[in-house]
Amino acid sequence: MVKEIFISSTQKRQFIDITDKVLSLVRESGIESGICFLYVPHTTAAITINENADHSVQKDILKELEKIVPLDDNYSHSEGNAAAHIKSTLSGITQYFFIQDGEAKLGTWQGIFFCEFDGPRRRQVLVNVVNEDTTYEAK
Amino acid sequence: MVKEIFISSTQKRQFIDITDKVLSLVRESGIESGICFLYVPHTTAAITINENADHSVQKDILKELEKIVPLDDNYSHSEGNAAAHIKSTLSGITQYFFIQDGEAKLGTWQGIFFCEFDGPRRRQVLVNVVNEDTTYEAK
Amino acid sequence: MVKEIFISSTQKRQFIDITDKVLSLVRESGIESGICFLYVPHTTAAITINENADHSVQKDILKELEKIVPLDDNYSHSEGNAAAHIKSTLSGITQYFFIQDGEAKLGTWQGIFFCEFDGPRRRQVLVNVVNEDTTYEAK
Numbered sequence: 001m002v003k004e005i006f007i008s009s010t011q012k013r014q015f016i017d018i019t020d021k022v023l024s025l026v027r028e029s030g031i032e033s034g035i036c037f038l039y040v041p042h043t044t045a046a047i048t049i050n051e052n053a054d055h056s057v058q059k060d061i062l063k064e065l066e067k068i069v070p071l072d073d074n075y076s077h078s079e080g081n082a083a084a085h086i087k088s089t090l091s092g093i094t095q096y097f098f099i100q101d102g103e104a105k106l107g108t109w110q111g112i113f114f115c116e117f118d119g120p121r122r123r124q125v126l127v128n129v130v131n132e133d134t135t136y137e138a139k
Numbered sequence: 140m141v142k143e144i145f146i147s148s149t150q151k152r153q154f155i156d157i158t159d160k161v162l163s164l165v166r167e168s169g170i171e172s173g174i175c176f177l178y179v180p181h182t183t184a185a186i187t188i189n190e191n192a193d194h195s196v197q198k199d200i201l202k203e204l205e206k207i208v209p210l211d212d213n214y215s216h217s218e219g220n221a222a223a224h225i226k227s228t229l230s231g232i233t234q235y236f237f238i239q240d241g242e243a244k245l246g247t248w249q250g251i252f253f254c255e256f257d258g259p260r261r262r263q264v265l266v267n268v269v270n271e272d273t274t275y276e277a278k
Numbered sequence: 279m280v281k282e283i284f285i286s287s288t289q290k291r292q293f294i295d296i297t298d299k300v301l302s303l304v305r306e307s308g309i310e311s312g313i314c315f316l317y318v319p320h321t322t323a324a325i326t327i328n329e330n331a332d333h334s335v336q337k338d339i340l341k342e343l344e345k346i347v348p349l350d351d352n353y354s355h356s357e358g359n360a361a362a363h364i365k366s367t368l369s370g371i372t373q374y375f376f377i378q379d380g381e382a383k384l385g386t387w388q389g390i391f392f393c394e395f396d397g398p399r400r401r402q403v404l405v406n407v408v409n410e411d412t413t414y415e416a417k
């Protein structure tokens with residue numbers, strides 16, 4: 001079943017740690033073995049899994065993306081957010097991770113981040129926790 | 140079951156909107172609740188989900204990718220399409236989205252685009268619509 | 279079930295072809311129809327599917343990524359590997375491909391590469407081969 005996480009970004013460009021919210025949905029699902037699929041239904045945002053220990057990593061990613069895809073660069077799109085669309089394609093709008101023995105198999109330093117590239121806005125992330133056990137049992 | 144969408148690109152670099160073709164396969168599957176997985180079996184192309192309302196967004200993404208990864212940049216690969224390989228890794232060759240109540244859960248402005256980086260060529264996208272209902276029922 | 283592939287990178291930046299190891303796990307699973315999901319539990323590495331015929335393609339991707347995201351660029355993160363984190367987000371830590379009639383549906387020129395951006399290190403890739411058959415049978 002598809003669940004939703006609602007996010008209110010407060011800045012134009014911002015990483016928002018949604019790890020806890022995602023892991024809550026994994027626990028609620030009661031699924032012991034499976035895959036948690038995430039999906040961003042927006043075109044000027046993204047989702048990434050990266051280091052959550054040192055916050056400066058998030059700043060570095062945002063700043064470097066800004067350098068790679070400048071806010072103004074003679075874009076055709078007239079809404080002023082062409083760079084945000086491009087960053088979305090480069091960073092990606094889907095992420096998944098495995099669940100085993102009821103635990104999310106994230107790496108030690110991994111956190112899940114919603115990437116706002118054209119905020120502030122109200123946003124959402126779709127979460128779909130899929131059971132794997134029964135597939136194998138039914139075989 | 141894996142189905143195929145065939146695409147004939149007409150330009151060297153081109154976004155081709157395959158949303159309708161993908162959604163047709165979703166409907167044909169008859170699956171009410173699940174995930175539609177897409178896969179590009181090529182190494183000089185990609186697939187992305189981004190804005191389909193204003194066509195200039197597609198042009199901006201292609202143009203900016205061209206700036207980030209220039210066609211000629213002293214590459215070792217001798218076929219003249221090294222840039223296309225690099226763009227493929229940056230943009231990605233997989234995308235998925237959820238299906239709920241028989242409807243694709245794409246965002247309002249989202250379309251699915253095949254990204255040609257080394258055309259014109261005959262290409263394909265593999266589509267796998269996976270049912271989720273029975274997994275839960277069987278539990 | 280989640281399996282692990284262990285990798286020992288020998289260079290700071292390196293592509294390591296893990297296609298054979300992944301395909302072995304697919305065969306061992308005995309699954310005829312399904313999806314093989316891959317996941318990198320690290321924040322300074324990635325996984326990509328790209329050309330495995332000409333090795334110069336791997337070098338070109340690494341070199342161009344180095345140009346796009348320089349090793350030193352006034353980053354805040356103090357461990358000296360900020361660039362590796364950024365490359366990880368740009369390249370992605372997940373990849374999947376389909377299995378049909380017991381065969382991996384990779385494209386003719388596609389190989390699966392672990393992307394080391396901050397080696398040398400001992401690394402792992404998580405592999406989850408999911409059966410699709412029973413989902414359809416159970417319907």
